[in-house]
Amino acid sequence: MKEKISKYIQQLSEEGALHFSLIDPDKISNLDKLDSLARKLYEAGTSAFLIGGTLGVSKDKLDNVLEILSDIKIPKIIFPSNINLISEKADAILFLSLLNSDDIYYVIGAQVVAAPLIKKLGIEVLPTGYLIIGYGGTAGHIGRARIIPFDNNDLALSYALAAEFMGMKFLYLEAGSGSPEPVKPEMVSLIRRFANLTIIVGGGIRTQETAIKLVEAGAHIIVTGNIIEDNPEKAIKIIESIRNYRRV
Ligand SMILES: CC(C)=CCC/C(C)=C/CC/C(C)=C/CC/C(C)=C/COP(=O)(O)OP(=O)(O)O
Numbered sequence: 318m319k320e321k322i323s324k325y326i327q328q329l330s331e332e333g334a335l336h337f338s339l340i341d342p343d344k345i346s347n348l349d350k351l352d353s354l355a356r357k358l359y360e361a362g363t364s365a366f367l368i369g370g371t372l373g374v375s376k377d378k379l380d381n382v383l384e385i386l387s388d389i390k391i392p393k394i395i396f397p398s399n400i401n402l403i404s405e406k407a408d409a410i411l412f413l414s415l416l417n418s419d420d421i422y423y424v425i426g427a428q429v430v431a432a433p434l435i436k437k438l439g440i441e442v443l444p445t446g447y448l449i450i451g452y453g454g455t456a457g458h459i460g461r462a463r464i465i466p467f468d469n470n471d472l473a474l475s476y477a478l479a480a481e482f483m484g485m486k487f488l489y490l491e492a493g494s495g496s497p498e499p500v501k502p503e504m505v506s507l508i509r510r511f512a513n514l515t516i517i518v519g520g521g522i523r524t525q526e527t528a529i530k531l532v533e534a535g536a537h538i539i540v541t542g543n544i545i546e547d548n549p550e551k552a553i554k555i556i557e558s559i560r561n562y563r564r565v
């Protein structure tokens with residue numbers, strides 16, 4: 318399997334942190350406006366689209382969104398909540414294992430079921446340890462996460478090291494969609510210092526200040542989801558602030 322998207326992320330990351338825009342196919346209020354919204358996010362400097370959601374997402378809705386985004390020249394990466402969200406229209410898939418789940422299905426079950434189809438379709442995989450921190454939201458509930466407290470940095474680092482030692486390349490620190498607070502910068506900086514992983518941070522990031530604090534702490538990729546739907550102008554400001562931070 319090619320490593321095109323992985324190399325794209327690695328190369329861009331050498332110049333600083335990136336922003337990924339999460340598009341939830343079930344939450345997009347107006348599909349007719351998705352193309353123009355997505356173009357604005359792209360022009361502001363977002364580096365990829367993550368497409369996924371926990372509730373109510375079907376393969377049809379996923380394909381529809383991938384189709385609409387197809388002309389925009391940044392990667393479209395599936396962010397799967399389950400095995401139904403696999404599409405050859407995507408450039409890559411976050412091959413997630415929810416490491417702090419009590420349910421083996423989310424640790425290794427779904428992955429085993431999905432692997433042959435992903436192989437057959439030739440979709441690039443981004444091997445990702447997924448950790449649910451602090452709040453958890455819908456993903457934490459559905460994924461039966463044994464949530465890592467916001468302040469337990471040593472526990473998060475231990476999971477991060479385990480992910481690295483098992484050969485994973487990415488670590489997604491997830492506070493949960495709509496979390497009242499994001500993952501703390503101290504947790505990110507500890508993991509950045511001691512683990513050799515591309516760190517993705519998401520959940521509850523709604524301001525430029527919080528995004529930049531996480532970037533300064535060492536996050537490689539900042540994900541925003543809800544704010545794109547709720548307040549696109551604010552999302553664009555966050556993207557621009559991350560892009561400007563890369564230039565200084
Ligand atoms: C590798 C494959 C094919 C599947 C792995 C599936 C795993 C391990 C999933 C982890 C558990 C889980 C439920 C993750 C959800 C990730 C996600 C898409 C989060 C964003 O969606 P939310 O914002 O939480 O969803 P809603 O907006 O529907 O509430």
Ligand SMILES: O=P(O)(O)OC[C@@H](O)CO
Pocket residue numbers: 339456491492493494495496518519520521522540541542543544
């Ligand atoms: O919707 P928000 O709170 O930005 O969260 C994004 C993402 O981390 C959810 O999986």
Ligand SMILES: [Mg+2]
Pocket residue numbers: 341344370371494542
């Ligand atoms: Mg959501």
